Ligand SMILES: Nc1nc(=O)c2c([nH]1)NC[C@@H]1CN(c3ccc(C(=O)N[C@@H](CCC(=O)O)C(=O)O)cc3)C=[N+]21
């Protein structure tokens with residue numbers, strides 16, 4: 696058996712086309728152009744690639760985009776001042792602080808992210824938005840897990856009643872993914888580095904989400920035949936070689952459907968960021984009218 700390939704570009708195109716329509720209707724109805732600001736601190740090469748991809752997507756869709764490059768030695772106070780300006784800048788509807796932050800301000804990450812106006816929090820990382828997601832009031836939702844959900848929906852893959860297993864419990868992927876799947880009536884298990892008998896649990900999964908950050912972590916013997924395997928990993932094993940968390944070549948002959956890396960959910964992450972930016976703009980308009 697060979698798994699159906701879930702190609703990110705097809706789903707991303709559908710999500711972006713819908714966002715583009717909404718950009719046009721906001722311009723026609725309200726003369727407002729949605730705006731996204733991305734703050735990048737320092738020179739992390741991977742971050743630069745992602746930020747450039749985000750900027751290009753904004754241009755494609757007619758979203759106003761600002762990339763704010765701050766020096767590697769920026770202080771917490773400098774970041775908070777920049778966020779404060781963007782919180783009050785009416786051209787900007789979405790604010791994203793590219794992670795990871797440099798080591799000297801790493802411990803300030805939560806304080807920095809929590810300073811973003813929750814209505815402009817297109818990453819969905821603010822505790823208000825996390826709380827809303829956890830209580831069934833989905834508002835601005837983290838882009839990568841939301842991309843996975845949208846992909847399942849667009850591919851016509853049923854979630855309700857399915858056994859979903861997530862490997863990884865990060866605030867960015869694992870935990871929000873848990874809430875999104877639970878809200879759609881899956882039976883959800885979250886596994887992590889201290890989980891015992893991992894393969895026995897993952898083998899129960901109808902939907903398996905890998906978000907561990909370790910190349911080839913999910914092997915064929917961990918996958919139930921016919922399962923949907925979503926690979927959220929982005930591991931750069933050489934300057935130009937990107938691999939996921941799943942041993943793709945082996946798992947594709949067991950799974951029913953699988954996402955590739957690159958070309959999988961990474962593309963959806965950006966598409967949802969565009970969707971969230973438009974949603975944030977709409978939200979802010981509805982509060983001012
Ligand atoms: N505040 C914040 N929000 C984020 O959403 C965020 C972040 N920080 N830090 C880094 C991660 C990573 N991330 C990706 C975005 C696009 C691709 C993407 O476009 N991937 C393509 C191309 C990748 C390539 O070739 O390098 C693909 O998978 O095919 C991947 C990963 C967003 N992140």
Ligand SMILES: [Mg+2]
Nearest residue numbers: 863864865869
């Ligand atoms: Mg995780």
